[in-house]
Amino acid sequence: MNTCTRRPVSNIFLDALTSALGDRVSTALAVREHHGRDESMYATCPPDAVVFARSTDDVVTVVKLCNEHDVPVIAFGAGSSIEGHVLPFSGGVTIDLSEMNHIVAVNPEDLTATVQAGVTRKQLNHETRNMGLFFPIDPGADATIGGMAATRASGTNAVRYGTMRDNVVSLTVVTAEGKVIRTSSRAKKSSAGYDLTAIFVGSEGTLGIITEVTVKLHVQPEGISAAICSFPTVQDAVQCVIATIQMGIPVARVEIMDTAAVKAVNQYSHLDLKESPVLLFEFHGTPDGVTEQSSMVQEIAKETGGQDFNWATQTEDRNKLWTARHNAFFASMQLKPGCRGVSTDVCVPISRLAESIDVTIDELAKSSIAYTIVGHVGDGNYHVILLIDPKNAEEVAEMERINHGIVQRAIAMDGTCTGEHGVGVHKIPFLVEEHGENALDMMRALKRAFDPKNILNPGKIVSLN
Structure with missing residues (x-):
């Protein structure tokens, strides 16, 4: 550490x-x-x-x-x-x-908004909801838009609306020398020079400090419906997701929680969900389109062992359900009072998702570390929340061993060590395994060019030593 x-x-x-x-x-x-x-x-x-x-x-x-x-x-x-x-x-x-929390401009005709970096996603959505628009990136926490851009965040809606990479139009950035640059205009597309926006999105404050962000807005869907479905095993639930995605059904959200996570959420959020692996779905579109999508997914769920397909059509019920899912990390930590939760964050091609989770479950069964599994499985992105005592050296070592195995398997499946959390310091060692030294050398060269004195968030993403 x-x-x-x-x-x-x-x-x-x-x-x-x-x-x-x-x-x-x-x-x-x-x-x-x-x-x-x-x-x-x-x-x-x-x-x-x-x-x-x-x-x-x-x-x-x-x-x-x-x-x-x-x-x-x-x-x-x-x-x-x-x-x-x-x-x-x-x-x-x-x-x-x-305190840089002002919404600079909303351009409903262009479906964009420009905000200072400290504006949160909930604040932006509160501002735009009466315009019939919304910002879809939903990482769970009420994160700032600047922070979400810096970490290339995503969340529960990414399967339908993409990640911050897909929803950032332009940035205002302060460079290491204190110069101010704007990475692009608000035009829908451009071929003018290097794509500086893409370089700074996900750079975690190591190449420049983002102070303003222009993001895409989306039209609020006319119809929204959510459903929850229990499955005998995590593997059954994953097979349902794979079939749904491969059939091209435009589901807006599909989340998984294993039995331990459901127990934790029930206790933390005062719910009475059936304590078995569950999928949480949400469908967006016209009322007829939502009905068609949900019916198709319900049939797929039945074929893959799904049980008790329950609907949440009222806004209050949907919000309660998704709030509980977003609180799964903190709910999990209540299973072991005094612990810290260490969350993995791997993402694999959807065709390898079942295999990745299967092997991970087998590995976890051999360990004494308590855990829960949650994830944005529509993207092939899942998390294992490992519950440990950070003062217990044996538990920390076991956590690192498990985490490294999960990441190594994901990379071997042509996946990534982090689908949305970012690198920070904990994921630095895995970048060599994922990208190779030649690519890391190019990243280091980029860091040195943008920040020659290494003053911008040093020690994150790449090590220069």
Whole structure:
């Protein structure tokens, strides 16, 4: 596990920072500690100072000072990442972007919105719902749009609407030298030069700090229906998903929870779901289209062992169901009080999904580590939440062994070590296995070109040592 190995930060630098930004700079321990942890199992590692930015100009001021004094700088949104993305292991300054929460423009005719980086997905959807529009990327946590762009997030709707990679139109970015660039226009397509938007989406604050994001909006579907269906085994449920996807049924969401996850969700969210593996479906479209889609999936479910196909057509019932699914991570941790949950995040081609999960279940059965399985299986993306005591060295070692096996199998199946969580620090070792040294060398070259002093979120994604 990484530890704090901070570079010394001079009083001259801190004085210059305070002189430039006044009370937006905090060195209070409580504030620094809050910005020195996320949802990962890493120990708290506070920065030397926290700056609450309110504009792109504020970010420029901080980055220029950090560049001048060789001080690390880390962008911080909601702090909901789980791979150590925002932890300042080298010390330095954390820029909290949560006060950059203004919706700059909504262009309903073009189906786009431009927001500051600190706007959350729920805030954006509240703003656009009366226009008949919505932003579909739904990672569970009420993450900031800037953070979601930085980690290339996705979530439950990705099977129908894609990920942040597919829904970001343009970015405003502050470079390591404190320059401001806009990566593209709002035009629907362009062949003008390198695709800088794609380079910064998923860069986790290592190449530049995102301060504004232009995203695609989608028309709210006329008809929405959700359903939940129990299965005898996880494998039966996965076979239902594979058949649904391969038949081309445009399901909007399809999520899986194993028996342990259902038990945890029932307890945490006060539900009474049947305690066996379940699939949660949602269908979007016209009322007739939704009826047709759901009927087809219901038939597939019956053929693959599905039982008790129950509908949730009322908004309140659907929201309750999806809120419970989004809380599955925290619900799982209640199964072992005092534990930390370490979530895997692999994604494989849909044709290899059943095999990947089968082998993983066999491996987990041989371990003493408590776990739950959840996932966005319509994408071939699933998570195993491993429940461990981070102070127990044997449990930590066993967790790492299991996690490495899950990732290795996914990569061997032409999959990826992370479908949506991002690399942070925990997934760095797997990039060599997935991409090879030649590709990693190119990533390192990109990092050095964009950030020659290595001040932007150092130690994340690629190691330069």
